[in-house]
Amino acid sequence: MYTLNWNKSVSLINPSIFCIKTNNYRAGSSFFAPEVPTTHNFGRLMKQFGGSSFSTPNPPTTSRSNSTARGYQYGVPVKAVDDFLRLPAPLATSECTDNNPAGFLVNQATHCSRRFDIAANCSNFRALSIQHYLNFRILPSPNASSDSADEGVTGWTSIYCPSLIALRATMSQPHCCGSGVTCRPDQIHLLLTSINVRSLNGTLTHPSDHAANNWLPGLHNDICRNVVLEVNYVIVYNDKGKIVNASAAFILGAIENNTVPIQQHFQITFVQDNTTGVPLSGNPGYIVGLPLVAGFGPNASFGIIQSKNRLGQLTVIKSSTNQDCLWMEGLRTPVLFGYNLHSGCTLRITNSTTCHQWSQIIRNLLIGQNFPQIVASFGNSPVQYVKDWVTIKQFTSRAQSCDCEVPQSLALRVMWTKYGSLINPQAKIVDVTQTIRKTCIMIPLKSAKTLHISTSVTFTDMSASAQPGYKMRPTIDAKLPYDFFFPFL
Numbered sequence: 001m002y003t004l005n006w007n008k009s010v011s012l013i014n015p016s017i018f019c020i021k022t023n024n025y026r027a028g029s030s031f032f033a034p035e036v037p038t039t040h041n042f043g044r045l046m047k048q049f050g051g052s053s054f055s056t057p058n059p060p061t062t063s064r065s066n067s068t069a070r071g072y073q074y075g076v077p078v079k080a081v082d083d084f085l086r087l088p089a090p091l092a093t094s095e096c097t098d099n100n101p102a103g104f105l106v107n108q109a110t111h112c113s114r115r116f117d118i119a120a121n122c123s124n125f126r127a128l129s130i131q132h133y134l135n136f137r138i139l140p141s142p143n144a145s146s147d148s149a150d151e152g153v154t155g156w157t158s159i160y161c162p163s164l165i166a167l168r169a170t171m172s173q174p175h176c177c178g179s180g181v182t183c184r185p186d187q188i189h190l191l192l193t194s195i196n197v198r199s200l201n202g203t204l205t206h207p208s209d210h211a212a213n214n215w216l217p218g219l220h221n222d223i224c225r226n227v228v229l230e231v232n233y234v235i236v237y238n239d240k241g242k243i244v245n246a247s248a249a250f251i252l253g254a255i256e257n258n259t260v261p262i263q264q265h266f267q268i269t270f271v272q273d274n275t276t277g278v279p280l281s282g283n284p285g286y287i288v289g290l291p292l293v294a295g296f297g298p299n300a301s302f303g304i305i306q307s308k309n310r311l312g313q314l315t316v317i318k319s320s321t322n323q324d325c326l327w328m329e330g331l332r333t334p335v336l337f338g339y340n341l342h343s344g345c346t347l348r349i350t351n352s353t354t355c356h357q358w359s360q361i362i363r364n365l366l367i368g369q370n371f372p373q374i375v376a377s378f379g380n381s382p383v384q385y386v387k388d389w390v391t392i393k394q395f396t397s398r399a400q401s402c403d404c405e406v407p408q409s410l411a412l413r414v415m416w417t418k419y420g421s422l423i424n425p426q427a428k429i430v431d432v433t434q435t436i437r438k439t440c441i442m443i444p445l446k447s448a449k450t451l452h453i454s455t456s457v458t459f460t461d462m463s464a465s466a467q468p469g470y471k472m473r474p475t476i477d478a479k480l481p482y483d484f485f486f487p488f489l
Contacts, residue, residue: 027298070241071142073104073241075103076142086100086102087100088112096264110265113125114264130215130226130252134212136192139187139241139243142240197226198229215252222257228250232266232267234269236272237271251459279382280379282300285425288338288339289337290336295374308365314371316457317455335414337459342456345365346452350449378429388429390429397435406439409454410437413433413460415429415462416429416460
């Protein structure tokens with residue numbers, strides 16, 4: 001953890017937000033020139049500083065407007081007017097329950113079943129209608145106004161955006177609700193991105209009419225049409241944790257009596273606005289020469305945290321012409337897949353520093369400030385899939401018992417295998433081991449001692465050699481009649 005005298009909030013996405021709070025006392029951020037006493041200001045300065053003690057003015061307090069401007073935090077339920085954004089999900093059985101709030105930055109995909117009577121409930125069962133999943137407004141922040149009594153608002157209609165690109169293009173007017181309709185600027189209305197219709201035989205069609213009111217469920221010839229089968233929400237948020245836009249896509253279908261209960265699928269995805277993706281190190285397998293993907297976690301609250309600097313996720317000491325470790329402190333080089341590496345430096349140890357301090361200095365040289373805890377199995381492993389990440393195993397090789405034991409070398413061994421078909425095998429990391437070897441120093445030293453600090457990275461191919469496979473020869477199961485050789489036998 002470190003602090004900066006800077007009046008900005010620094011955020012790390014992937015998968016949550018980490019903030020450095022604003023320094024409210026601006027005068028403490030820098031030195032300022034003292035006021036020089038003169039004949040004109042001497043009396044005022046004497047009253048201010050002439051006593052036994054004095055204090056600076058109180059720092060400004062955070063106003064209520066600033067506290068209400070805070071955005072969502074990870075896992076906090078997304079609020080709507082008089083309710084929450086809910087994602088139907090199964091509870092004790094496969095039946096859908098509508099009391100599952102959607103957590104901020106928590107991507108979910110659920111499916112559950114609905115049981116109903118087609119003749120009686122086709123047009124009046126809310127869970128089957130597209131309007132049930134569109135007729136609400138989302139609050140951009142948890143402390144935003146949720147007053148549902150909108151003055152001057154007579155109604156609203158959904159907007160059709162043909163793609164997510166079009167949705168992003170409307171960021172300059174994120175609260176437009178259609179022609180002739182007034183919207184509150186502090187509430188987010190859902191944009192209708194697409195409607196697909198599934199027939200009884202399973203084929204999908206993309207109609208040109210995207211007005212939600214024209215796709216309400218109705219009963220025709222004992223078939224309930226325009227029933228909601230799939231809902232896909234996309235929530236767009238900014239770097240302050242505020243929701244700036246929301247959209248929904250639907251798949252509607254036709255239902256007969258013999259297809260009840262029906263299966264409904266729901267999905268919600270959170271996308272940050274104005275961000276660029278981190279380059280991959282392979283798709284899916286690692287490519288030789290690209291840096292290893294590493295991170296921290298997983299944590300129950302934040303999941304896996306990954307730096308956006310792909311060349312600084314997993315690093316070791318960088319060799320240089322000047323072999324002095326103290327001069328090289330902070331110089332790191334990324335670990336590239338498939339490249340074995342050996343680097344190091346020299347450290348001059350004296351009695352002026354204690355053994356514990358030398359141990360901390362050398363350890364910081366070997367592992368750096370933030371050595372990762374996990375490495376991605378593939379070059380494109382997403383942070384949401386925890387099982388696609390490998391934990392770095394840490395071992396320590398101790399020297400014989402002595403008064404002063406300090407680290408001397410770090411050995412990083414990466415074991416990988418070929419995954420997939422023989423024609424196009426993909427490199428997959430299966431195990432990573434970090435071993436710190438210690439050495440013994442006799443304290444006190446008779447004279448200054450030079451210690452060689454080294455780091456090595458080794459990649460080991462653990463895949464078994466491919467063996468060609470052949471099909472077994474067919475066996476002939478034939479039986480001759482008992483008198484086939486008569487009269488010879």
